[in-house]
Amino acid sequence: RQGKFTSETYPDLKRDERFSQLTPEHVNYFRELLGKESAVIDGVSSDSAADDLEPFNSDWMRKYRGHCKLALRPGSTEEVSKILKYCNDKKLAVVPQGGNTGLVGGSVPVFDEIVISMGRMNQIHEFDEVSGTLVVDAGVILETADHFLAEKGYIFPLDLGAKGSCQIGGNLSTNAGGLRLLRYGSLHGTVLGIEAVLPDGTIIDDLCKLRKNNTGYDIKQLFIGSEGTIGIITKATIQCPQRSKAQNVAYFGLESFEKVQQAFREAKGQLSEILSAFELMDEGSQTLVTDVTKNRRPLDDKYPFYCLIETSGSNSDHDSEKLQAFLEDVMEKGIVLDGTLAQDETQIKALWGWREGITEALSHLGSAYKYDVSIPLKQMYQLVEDTRARVDEAGLLGDTDEHPVRAVIGYGHMGDSNLHLNVSTRRYDERVEKVLEPFIYEWIAERQGSISAEHGLGIAKKKYIGYSRSATMIGLMKQIKGLYDPVSLSLVVAWAPLLK
Template sequence: MIRNGLNKCLQNKLFNNKLFYSSQAKPSRDSSYAIINNDDIEHFKTILDTHSILTDPSDIDGFNQDWMRKYKGNSNLVLKPKTTDQVSKILKYCNDKKIAVVPQGGNTGMVGGSVPVHDEIILSLSNMNKIEKFDPVTGVVVCQAGTVLETIENYLTPMGYTVPLDLGAKGSCQIGGNVSTNAGGIRLLRYGSLHGNVLGVEAVLADGTILDCLSTLRKDNTGYDLKQLFIGSEGTLGIVTKVSMITPPKPTSVNVGLFACQDFNQVKTVLSRAKSQLGDILSAFEFMDRPCIDLVLKHQQVQDPFQEKSPFYILLETSGFNETHDSEKLNNFLESIMAENLIIDGSLATDSKNISAFWKFRESITESLGKEGAVYKYDLSLPIEQFYSIVELMRAKFDDKANVVGFGHVGDGNLHLNISTPKKPYSKEIFDMIEPFVYEYTSEHRGSISAEHGVGLMKPDFLHYSKSNNSINLMKSIKNTMDPNNILNPYKVLPTK
């Protein structure tokens, strides 16, 4: 791998070709991988119909590049299987020929995990999009991996259930990709992570073996819990083809509050009070700093929620099943935090229109940032005492060279640190000001360099800031056992050294 000792000529070449993914350069192609030829394509035609094989560059371009236009590969082939058996046959052939493969869901990731680095075959799961069954007694749903998250939510709503996962990208992300990246989202505070909500998976290993761990049982204490290997492994150990998941009853009483705070200490205190006073009905606790609000006001058709600007904003959601009970708890909570001057302004929404308007401020931040230029995104878990300090440090570090904003799921300790500059493409100078400083800070405070977006291509060489050498070596051992030819999503997750 080419590192920071690039000579100036090579630096300029990489910069002009937009190949910067972090302060590290793009990894070199592993020459041991086979190059796709016509014989390979003819073989895939015996497995898939011609409409499921894409070779035209204009058809493939969207699959080669992530939605942020930060990562771009050079694949010449997209395969779109419709069944698990087809996935199995494709992987067996690729493993025998040592052809590298990158699985792809909705391609909504932020760390380059779902696009090729070089010329890997793109295996799109989008045609595997059926909801196979739902048990209204247990609330367990079984879906194919390519099912869009919002499709599952719309299916469950009439039956009084909801998906225990809510993301801004719910209209395009797919459940297989959600599971493979252990996506978090805005309601993890209420429902927990996918490690607890996924009951089983069906996955295809690198050699084509179909692993049926598609249990629908809440309790199964027989041996190793193999499904957990695939949750968060980003397609490096196997390709998830089906998911069984517990879904909770859909709340019938929902309230959303938007509050302004003078400093982050007030945010922390309100969070502590919300947990103790709202308890079972607290479903989300998000925060945004003022620069986030300014960005949304600039790029979205919304009005400033308050007359006076404040440094910090809290978006709090409660959801339950007894409107009278929920309203009483919420009103008591609001009275207590106002009496102690923990908020300087606030507004409560109880109808769907106003609730959606409040949530738009939080969910439009990423889109608004994208309209500013190049965005450098960092997804961190930090102890609450150091949660916002990194934003202030980076803001002082950049001065007026970049816009630094902080927002995220403060209720579960997940900060989204975003740094935007008006100029594209991505700049090595900016990356060098951020990395590895942001990871060193996170490690120093025993945080995680990836709270919910995964490691992907962006962070393998920084994994040691969150994991010990022994842990990384064990991960490599598992990878070598399950994928000895390293054909599944190469160059991702694990460091190459």
């Protein structure tokens, strides 16, 4: 299936006419520079490459689609540098592309921007088995790096559903959070060094391999989460933790969000160093999974809330003992109403399925309005309830076909205060969007939450940044953008309207 063009979905976005139009002469320059035939996918000189360009023009969800006529696949940092310098000089717009799994439309062109695809830069350069520092090209696929590390007894400090396709450069550029953040912290802490190329071609050689280096401003931090708007990341050094030998998973039911918070508090206290995930699912989300998979639920009864706890440690017996004791304790205290422990690998996978299967179940049932937000923990679930009430009051929610909305559900990384609010719909109905927005953004802003916890701004959220950032902060961001990309020519598409 082919999606709509982004330029149609977002008619507000206009091509900046200061950008040049691509010519065969430009293409010739790139051909000579990159040498390899397969490194230049050329739809400028002739139309025959249209099919080959399609994957560069649309994203993982097929929600965003561009009109790009040229994709470049550089093989080295020097090539990236020369491409950017040339584009800057010639006023050609570009968009960096990693695994194309970002969910906010940042990695695909809107108009005719040149795609700079990083997949050919895919070498693992160095790994120090004592310190655990890994040096990789930006185009290395996350799962490839993690498999490499597994053999050495290490683990990549980041894990997410798209790991088979997403690239480390893309992960850094979006400051991806994912499933291990609770345990290993954010990329701002685990990335030790970055090599990147600025829009004018300058190579930033900050590929530090040290955990500690206090010699001046930590410039590399600006590239983490900047979604390709100030430069292209070409290499990175990552501090990788030791891989845990043992894994245990528990799933339990609770009667209120109040109790969920108590359980989280207890889990941190009793499981502390071995806690590696604390996920929340509401009853609505589990109903959807049941409806789609027809699987038997892990617990006999239904509860308003469920949590999934994962522990990772170096000693399986110790960990089971702790988890068992924890479960007994919280059940005795009435915090948890019922629970079950996975007994083996298969059961672990099955329990995780009740959390990880939600996205798939949702897409199986039709469309969904998805909000990946962060809210102070105490108020986190309130957003789901308030949204549900609002949709219901508008007469849009119901079990029968006349209602466009099937369910308003919430789940997410409880440990990180990261909620995935999903409004599952039966069909498109413009009343739904009107009821949801800007209501949800305003609700979040009032509570100092974030309108984008994990995924970034991209095309999807750039115009809402004001809900999460003050005018002062946005002003400072513009300054940074101006510093690295003064003519605002290349690398600007996603945030362009924001940053001009």
